[in-house]
Amino acid sequence: MADSNHHIVPYKTYVLILLLLLTLTSISVAVTQVQLTKWATPVALLIATVKSSFVLAVFMHLKFDHPVYKRMAILIFLLLVVVIIITFLDYAFR
Amino acid sequence: MSATTVTHEEHRDDIASKLGMWLFIFTELLLFGGLFIVYSVFRHGNLEAFNLAAQHLDVKVGTINTFILLISSMTIAMSTTSIQKKDKRTTLILIAITVALAIAFLVNKYFEWGHKIHDGLYPGSDVLAELGRGDTLFFGLYFFMTGLHALHIIIGMTFLIVIFFRVRKEHITHDNFQLLENGGLYWHLVDIIWIFLFPLFYLITL
Numbered sequence: 001m002a003d004s005n006h007h008i009v010p011y012k013t014y015v016l017i018l019l020l021l022l023t024l025t026s027i028s029v030a031v032t033q034v035q036l037t038k039w040a041t042p043v044a045l046l047i048a049t050v051k052s053s054f055v056l057a058v059f060m061h062l063k064f065d066h067p068v069y070k071r072m073a074i075l076i077f078l079l080l081v082v083v084i085i086i087t088f089l090d091y092a093f094r
Numbered sequence: 095m096s097a098t099t100v101t102h103e104e105h106r107d108d109i110a111s112k113l114g115m116w117l118f119i120f121t122e123l124l125l126f127g128g129l130f131i132v133y134s135v136f137r138h139g140n141l142e143a144f145n146l147a148a149q150h151l152d153v154k155v156g157t158i159n160t161f162i163l164l165i166s167s168m169t170i171a172m173s174t175t176s177i178q179k180k181d182k183r184t185t186l187i188l189i190a191i192t193v194a195l196a197i198a199f200l201v202n203k204y205f206e207w208g209h210k211i212h213d214g215l216y217p218g219s220d221v222l223a224e225l226g227r228g229d230t231l232f233f234g235l236y237f238f239m240t241g242l243h244a245l246h247i248i249i250g251m252t253f254l255i256v257i258f259f260r261v262r263k264e265h266i267t268h269d270n271f272q273l274l275e276n277g278g279l280y281w282h283l284v285d286i287i288w289i290f291l292f293p294l295f296y297l298i299t300l
Contacts, residue, residue, distance in 0.1 A: 003125055008172075008175055008178045008179065009174070009175055010175070011175055014168050014171050014172050014175070015168070016167065017168070018164060018167075018168040021121050021164045022161060022164060025157065025160050025161065025164065025292075028293060028297060029153065029157055029297065030148070032297035032298060032299070033153065033297075040298070041298050044293040044297050044298060048114070048289050048290050048292075048293050052286045052289050052290070053115075054165060055282050055285055055286055055289070056282075056286070058166050058171070058284075059168070059171040059278075059282045060278075060279055060282045061174075061275075065108075065112075068113075069116055070114075072116060072120065073116070073120075076120045076124070077123075077125055077129060079121070079124075080124070080127040083127070083131065084131055084134070087131055087134075087135065088134075088138075091135065091138060091198075
């Protein structure tokens, strides 16, 4: 049963993901501090989403685990997105 | 089965244990998700004040804390690899580094909060009352959300210290490490929350 417990993730994978996360953090700091465009905010939030996806997939083993965990995690994030959309529809049209 | 042959079988269900941890993590995500929505709605209504208030926050300290948490996330993730390789020493070192980084994060947070409080930027202060509703909301949310996050750091750190001693006593081993993995999952949750807190409070000033 314990399918995940037989998959040993190499150290190298974790180091590569960390380097990627640090790079993405630096990019989001650079983009927002230079403030060249009005796109700084959406870019920063997009980068945060990408970063958390890597943490979920690799550090939290969703990529290697039984798919049920991944499906549940996706559902929770979709639920949050739906609530956010409904909230802002309410604010936009009241 | 006769009374003389009764053996004690350890009851263990790693799948259920991990599933339980994930369900708990989902409730945590919804808790902070709700707070992010509160933040977005108030920001939407007080855009100018929020942008000006965000400039009070020190991007450098925020960036350093982000780096600290990302590195600590990697070290605790690595500990699940080392325990499976039956490398107890490396596992203990990795958990210890993670706890040390957690303490470093809290020390930074302490000085950061101290600085804000010194400047009179704390909930209920006269300075904020003069600055108006937007700033009051921003700093109220800032202290509540980073405070709740810091509380999670303290809980996660305590969890990891317990795990450290269980690894040392070999209650957690290469074929029984679900508790270590659950501790890691909780720590990554703390990391994910910070990944969103950091741009929302420190970076977005436009």
